[in-house]
Amino acid sequence: MKSLQLTMLTDFYELTMAYGYYKSCRKDEMVCFDLFFRDNPDNGGYSIFAGLESIIQHIENFRFVDEDIEYLRNRDMFSDDFLEYLRNLRFTGDVESFLEGSVMFPYEPIITVKAPIIEAQLLETYLLQVVNHQSLIATKASRIKQSAKHRLVLEMGARRAHGASSSVLGARAASIGGIDATSNVLADQLYGVKALGTMAHSWVQLFDTEYEAFKTYAEIYPTNCTLLVDTYDTLKSGIPNAIKVIKELLVPKGVNHYSIRIDSGDLTYLTKKARKMLDDAGLENCHIVVSNALDEYLIKDLLNQGAPIDIFGVGERLITAKSDPVFGAVYKLAAISKNGTIQPTIKISENVDKITTPHYKNVYRIVDENGKFEADLITLHDEVIDTSKPLTIFDPKHPWKSKTFDTYELVPMLQPIFRNGKLVYDQPELDEIITYAKDQKEKLWDEVKRFEYPHKYYVDLSKPLYDLKQKMIQSAIKKG
Amino acid sequence: MKSLQLTMLTDFYELTMAYGYYKSCRKDEMVCFDLFFRDNPDNGGYSIFAGLESIIQHIENFRFVDEDIEYLRNRDMFSDDFLEYLRNLRFTGDVESFLEGSVMFPYEPIITVKAPIIEAQLLETYLLQVVNHQSLIATKASRIKQSAKHRLVLEMGARRAHGASSSVLGARAASIGGIDATSNVLADQLYGVKALGTMAHSWVQLFDTEYEAFKTYAEIYPTNCTLLVDTYDTLKSGIPNAIKVIKELLVPKGVNHYSIRIDSGDLTYLTKKARKMLDDAGLENCHIVVSNALDEYLIKDLLNQGAPIDIFGVGERLITAKSDPVFGAVYKLAAISKNGTIQPTIKISENVDKITTPHYKNVYRIVDENGKFEADLITLHDEVIDTSKPLTIFDPKHPWKSKTFDTYELVPMLQPIFRNGKLVYDQPELDEIITYAKDQKEKLWDEVKRFEYPHKYYVDLSKPLYDLKQKMIQSAIKKG
Numbered sequence: 001m002k003s004l005q006l007t008m009l010t011d012f013y014e015l016t017m018a019y020g021y022y023k024s025c026r027k028d029e030m031v032c033f034d035l036f037f038r039d040n041p042d043n044g045g046y047s048i049f050a051g052l053e054s055i056i057q058h059i060e061n062f063r064f065v066d067e068d069i070e071y072l073r074n075r076d077m078f079s080d081d082f083l084e085y086l087r088n089l090r091f092t093g094d095v096e097s098f099l100e101g102s103v104m105f106p107y108e109p110i111i112t113v114k115a116p117i118i119e120a121q122l123l124e125t126y127l128l129q130v131v132n133h134q135s136l137i138a139t140k141a142s143r144i145k146q147s148a149k150h151r152l153v154l155e156m157g158a159r160r161a162h163g164a165s166s167s168v169l170g171a172r173a174a175s176i177g178g179i180d181a182t183s184n185v186l187a188d189q190l191y192g193v194k195a196l197g198t199m200a201h202s203w204v205q206l207f208d209t210e211y212e213a214f215k216t217y218a219e220i221y222p223t224n225c226t227l228l229v230d231t232y233d234t235l236k237s238g239i240p241n242a243i244k245v246i247k248e249l250l251v252p253k254g255v256n257h258y259s260i261r262i263d264s265g266d267l268t269y270l271t272k273k274a275r276k277m278l279d280d281a282g283l284e285n286c287h288i289v290v291s292n293a294l295d296e297y298l299i300k301d302l303l304n305q306g307a308p309i310d311i312f313g314v315g316e317r318l319i320t321a322k323s324d325p326v327f328g329a330v331y332k333l334a335a336i337s338k339n340g341t342i343q344p345t346i347k348i349s350e351n352v353d354k355i356t357t358p359h360y361k362n363v364y365r366i367v368d369e370n371g372k373f374e375a376d377l378i379t380l381h382d383e384v385i386d387t388s389k390p391l392t393i394f395d396p397k398h399p400w401k402s403k404t405f406d407t408y409e410l411v412p413m414l415q416p417i418f419r420n421g422k423l424v425y426d427q428p429e430l431d432e433i434i435t436y437a438k439d440q441k442e443k444l445w446d447e448v449k450r451f452e453y454p455h456k457y458y459v460d461l462s463k464p465l466y467d468l469k470q471k472m473i474q475s476a477i478k479k480g
Numbered sequence: 481m482k483s484l485q486l487t488m489l490t491d492f493y494e495l496t497m498a499y500g501y502y503k504s505c506r507k508d509e510m511v512c513f514d515l516f517f518r519d520n521p522d523n524g525g526y527s528i529f530a531g532l533e534s535i536i537q538h539i540e541n542f543r544f545v546d547e548d549i550e551y552l553r554n555r556d557m558f559s560d561d562f563l564e565y566l567r568n569l570r571f572t573g574d575v576e577s578f579l580e581g582s583v584m585f586p587y588e589p590i591i592t593v594k595a596p597i598i599e600a601q602l603l604e605t606y607l608l609q610v611v612n613h614q615s616l617i618a619t620k621a622s623r624i625k626q627s628a629k630h631r632l633v634l635e636m637g638a639r640r641a642h643g644a645s646s647s648v649l650g651a652r653a654a655s656i657g658g659i660d661a662t663s664n665v666l667a668d669q670l671y672g673v674k675a676l677g678t679m680a681h682s683w684v685q686l687f688d689t690e691y692e693a694f695k696t697y698a699e700i701y702p703t704n705c706t707l708l709v710d711t712y713d714t715l716k717s718g719i720p721n722a723i724k725v726i727k728e729l730l731v732p733k734g735v736n737h738y739s740i741r742i743d744s745g746d747l748t749y750l751t752k753k754a755r756k757m758l759d760d761a762g763l764e765n766c767h768i769v770v771s772n773a774l775d776e777y778l779i780k781d782l783l784n785q786g787a788p789i790d791i792f793g794v795g796e797r798l799i800t801a802k803s804d805p806v807f808g809a810v811y812k813l814a815a816i817s818k819n820g821t822i823q824p825t826i827k828i829s830e831n832v833d834k835i836t837t838p839h840y841k842n843v844y845r846i847v848d849e850n851g852k853f854e855a856d857l858i859t860l861h862d863e864v865i866d867t868s869k870p871l872t873i874f875d876p877k878h879p880w881k882s883k884t885f886d887t888y889e890l891v892p893m894l895q896p897i898f899r900n901g902k903l904v905y906d907q908p909e910l911d912e913i914i915t916y917a918k919d920q921k922e923k924l925w926d927e928v929k930r931f932e933y934p935h936k937y938y939v940d941l942s943k944p945l946y947d948l949k950q951k952m953i954q955s956a957i958k959k960g
Contacts, residue, residue: 009644011636011663012677016701020683024696031686071669077704121682128639129647136642156491159608160806162616162650164489165643167609183491189551197492202601202813203500205825206511216504221496224557232828232956265830316806325800326640333682345685348712350745476712 005061008068010125015072018118022082030093030342031117032335032360034109035127038353041139041324045454046444048142048437049098049110050173051134052417053427058126059091059418091119092421096414098363100428101176101437103444104135105459107396108363108376110329112414114342124331133166134173136327140295140318141177142441146449147296149303152311154196156183156291157319170319175430176437179314192430198224198261204231210238214245222250226259226289229274234262239274243281251283259287259311267292268307275308287311295323296451332356346472352397357461358472363413366391366405373443374405375458376413380465385410393460396469403458485541488548490605495552498598502562510573511597512815512822512840514589515607518833521619521804525934526924528622528917529578529590530653531614532897533907538606539571539898571599572901576894578843580908581656581917583924584615584893585939587876588843588856590809592894594822604811613646614653616807620775620798621657622921626929627776629783632791634676636663636771637799650799655910656917659794672910678704678741684711690718694725702730706739706769709754714742719754723761731763739767739791747772748787755788767791775803776931812836826952832877837941838952843893846871846885853923854885855938856893860945865890873940876949883938 021027040047064072064086072078072086093115104110111127113120145153155174161167164186171179171187181194188195199217207213214227227245229238242260250258260278262270267290278286290302291313299312316322334356335342344358360381366374377385377393385391387410395401417425428436447455461469501507520527544552544566552558552566573595584590591607593600625633635654641647644666651659651667661674668675679697687693694707707725709718722740730738740758742750747770758766770782771793779792796802814836815822824838840861846854857865857873865871867890875881897905908916927935941949 006644006666008666008669009638009647010665011638012665012668012675013663013680014677015665016677016704017679017683020679020697020700021686023700026686029686031682033682068669071665077701117686121680124680125638129641129643132640133642133646158489158491158605160612160808161609162613162642162800162805163609163645164486165645166613167489169643183493185490185492185495185551186486186488188492189488189548195492197494197496199497199500200493200601200604201827202511202513203497205813205827206501206506206509206597206816217500220500220503221557224496233830264834316808320642320800320805322805325642325802325805326796328640328796333685336686347681347685350713354744 005063005065006058006126007062007064008071009129010122014122014124016077017121019078019082021117021121022085027116027118029117030114030337031120031333032342033113033120033124033331034334034356034361035111035113035131035329035331036107036109037327037329038106039328040106041136041321041327042143042451044139044143045448045450045457046103046105047135048138048177049102049104049131049135050100050138050176051130052097052100054130054134054169055097055111055127056417056423056425056427058130059095059123060423062091062123064089089119090421091115091123091418093119093418094416094420095418097417098413099415099436101433101440102413103373103440105376105457107357108378108459109361109414112361114360128329128331131329132327134169135329136321136325137170137173137319138177139327140321141174141179143296143451144299144314144318145178147299147303148312151309152180153178154181154183154311154313155179155318156313157315158184160316161319167319172430174318176433178434178438178441179318198226199228201228201231204228211241211244214241215249218245218249222253222255223257225250225255226261228263229260230262230264234265234270235273235277239277243278243283246283246286247281256285259289261289261291261313263291267309268302268305271307271309289313291315293317300451334358335360344468344472346469346476348473348476355473357465357469359465359468361465365411365413366393367409367411367443368405369407371443372445373457374408375403375460377410377460377462378465379462380468383462383464385462393458394463394466395458396461396466399466485543485545486538486606487542487544488551489609490602494602494604496557497601499558499562501597501601502565507596507598509597510594510817510822511600511813513593513600513604513811514814514836514841515591515593515611515809515811516587516589517807517809518586519808520586521616521801521807522623522931524619524623525928525930525937526583526585527615528618528657529582529584529611529615530580530618530656531610532577532580534610534614534649535577535591535607536897536903536905536907538610539575539603540903542571542603544569569599570901571595571603571898573599573898574896574900575898577897578893579895579916581913581920582893583853583920585856585937587837588858588939589841589894592841594840608809608811611809612807614649615809616801616805617650617653617799618657619807620801621654621659623776623931624779624794624798625658627779627783628792631789632660633658634661634663634791634793635659635798636793637795638664640796641799647799652910654798656913658914658918658921659798678706679708681708681711684708691721691724694721695729698725698729702733702735703737705730705735706741708743709740710742710744714745714750715753715757719757723758723763726763726766727761736765739769741769741771741793743771747789748782748785751787751789769793771795773797814838815840824948824952826949826956828953828956835953837945837949839945839948841945845891845893846873847889847891847923848885849887851923852925853937854888855883855940857890857940857942858945859942860948863942863944865942873938874943874946875938876941876946879946
């Protein structure tokens with residue numbers, strides 16, 4: 001998975017267009033594409049960017065190999081010279097991107113690609129797939145972790161994931177979103193997401209008695225002992241057997257980390273009963289792990305009801321982002337070279353939200369004196385902002401709404417990743433990304449992180465960019 | 481992707497349990513697991529099985545390679561002799577399975593695995609992932625194709641899929657469900673799902689005028705010409721330009737297959753207007769393709785409103801199965817060898833639906849004299865049914881409900897796939913699977929295929945199996 005060459009994972013129209021650009025002698029025209037999204041999942045106030053590592057890998061491996069060329073030749077649509085051109089095609093452009101773990105907001109460019117048209121076009125499908133999938137899961141994970149507060153959250157959705165990469169890269173994205181560990185062994189082996197696990201119901205069933213099943217497990221794994229107590233009867237059999245085994249085998253050895261797991265039933269009722277039974281038996285430090293179709297809403301409810309849960313296992317609703325499984329990032333043409341210079345382009349739509357923001361751009365985050373994120377500002381790519389002066393920003397849809405900052409810092413959000421096709425970015429370890437993501441979320445106001453009607457974070461246009469957009473809309477309308 | 485070795489794509493607890501079985505000297509015990517599901521997605525009346533090809537591949541490639549062993553050694557939990565054992569482990573058991581494209585129903589075993597416990601356990605996560613993902617998409621695709629009636633449906637969700645395998649294997653599963661083609665080039669290259677495509681908005685934007693963009697495209701692809709008409713203004717600019725180009729370039733060449741595509745706006749309104757404009761221009765055979773967040777519900781509505789659509793492009797809502805993205809298949813222990821013979825086992829639950837059906841089993845489909853599917857019958861594995869006699873089946877939850885068949889055929893649904901670890905099944909081509917799936921759906925009563933409150937297809941237990949289950953429940957309750 002890590003080294004997979006996925007150049008052919010593309011929509012066929014990228015290839016028909018590529019051949020069209022080639023045939024109409026436009027293949028070397030430079031263009032700029034923006035990758036951005038329009039809505040935070042689950043009506044949330046923010047999203048978490050993930051996927052840059054996969055994108056870097058994809059661009060570095062980008063090439064059509066012999067069997068790809070043969071497949072395309074057999075389609076009987078493309079000329080031999082074009083196929084030879086494809087065989088030698090490598091990415092030679094510039095990519096700028098948000099860093100993984102960044103909080104991000106609708107309508108700002110998360111990635112910009114400046115490259116000859118065919119190269120930029122052929123990246124579209126894969127870049128969107130990566131960002132849409134991994135940011136979706138990172139964002140969902142962040143919401144779930146937020147609902148669990150200081151408690152551990154484990155990702156255990158492999159069996160309900162939409163295929164191998166959904167599970168493995170999903171587990172990685174979930175860890176960027178704040179999940180503490182995964183059940184997925186391959187995600188650990190390939191990406192270093194800590195993998196954990198203990199037992200399933202089949203373990204308990206295989207032994208003649210539940211007691212024997214627990215005892216055998218505790219003997220083999222005295223320091224990694226989570227006993228699954230709901231195979232037969234949680235309160236009458238599972239918990240009493242767990243208490244017996246812990247007291248007989250673990251306590252005498254001085255082990256003081258152990259847990260029970262409940263995977264069915266009314267989790268508030270059962271965990272309250274379980275906590276009391278464990279405490280009465282002197283096992284105050286026995287952790288209670290729960291799982292069973294959990295997400296941020298259920299976790300919030302369980303905790304509001306006072307369920308004494310220490311660890312949440314989250315499966316299908318995280319790995320598929322069940323409540324809102326589509327992250328809608330798009331990839332839109334923003335500028336085209338004409339006579340050697342980059343010229344802005346715009347896509348008009350009757351739906352105002354679908355009008356694109358023209359030109360090659362940059363994004364800055366406005367950070368206040370306490371380090372809190374106040375707003376993001378989209379500018380022209382080469383625009384220079386004098387931070388010694390107060391900064392006034394405008395709401396792009398409602399320009400009479402403006403806000404002025406006197407003391408602030410401007411953090412550039414788009415970092416150079418590729419320059420002329422060469423990787424210029426030093427990739428961090430997953431741990432660093434996780435720390436960065438945590439820091440990003442701490443710098444967001446709680447109001448933006450609220451699940452219900454979150455405060456809308458400002459993403460504004462600089463004055464020159466705003467004026468350019470208005471001018472181009474006016475001129476397009478006149479032309480129409 | 482096709483040759484990927486994914487033995488490590490497993491939940492960590494499969495490995496802790498495997499080591500536990502090994503350490504407690506139970507590694508060679510034969511067990512039987514059933515893979516089954518509890519609910520059809522979207523409250524539907526049936527599901528479509530997909531994933532067997534991936535499963536066969538997985539089992540044939542099943543082995544821990546050196547780097548896997550090293551990863552596990554570094555986890556510091558497993559003994560060296562166990563790691564050596566794992567290194568040499570291959571699958572040696574029996575697998576029986578429904579064939580891809582079969583219609584299937586809740587609570588019947590779709591796959592049975594009879595193997596030494598460690599082997600059976602280590603397959604769990606991957607088998608579930610494959611069935612859950614691919615059957616989910618095949619089922620969703622089947623519903624969407626059903627809503628579109630005789631019209632073509634194209635899968636174009638790659639950019640919104642949950643990773644590479646989600647898109648590629650999803651496109652394959654969608655074709656089993658009845659989708660006519662995909663946008664996904666890799667799905668065609670690897671699995672032979674026909675890939676198609678024409679142009680995106682960026683093509684139109686790159687040219688100075690929409691007319692020039694259409695004209696250039698039609699010159700290059702006169703026989704594969706679908707013009708995307710909604711970049712600027714569908715009715716005022718897109719369709720008039722398309723008509724002009726078709727009449728100037730395609731009609732004179734004698735081309736009579738061409739289309740326009742509308743990807744935004746009110747699709748009923750726009751397609752009605754478009755149809756009239758095209759017909760008025762003498763282009764009665766110009767097809768109208770639409771796309772934009774479609775699924776079976778929207779397609780049904782559009783057609784009910786009389787939208788003159790010829791082809792549907794379906795993206796995110798198919799490839800993520802947005803309205804119900806979790807297919808809940810589970811893998812449950814059904815039998816254990818004791819003293820050399822296979823003994824049934826049961827998992828009791830307070831939730832009646834979660835009580836498993838014990839023992840190694842078989843599934844037969846009862847087909848009436850007209851070839852229609854009447855019910856499925858779950859039996860003991862070695863049970864022989866005398867088809868010369870009338871057959872009475874019982875509802876397993878409501879045994880007073882019974883039904884007798886006088887003339888019927890019994891079709892065995894579980895086919896031998898592996899015997900003693902050896903593949904004994906001759907894999908069909910995708911085309912054959914698609915034809916088989918189509919035939920399966922034709923043999924289902926329309927009442928079962930209805931979206932709203934479909935008729936519940938009977939899945940019943942044979943008398944001996946029913947009696948065994950009751951006896952085991954009674955005995956478990958007494959023990960409790």
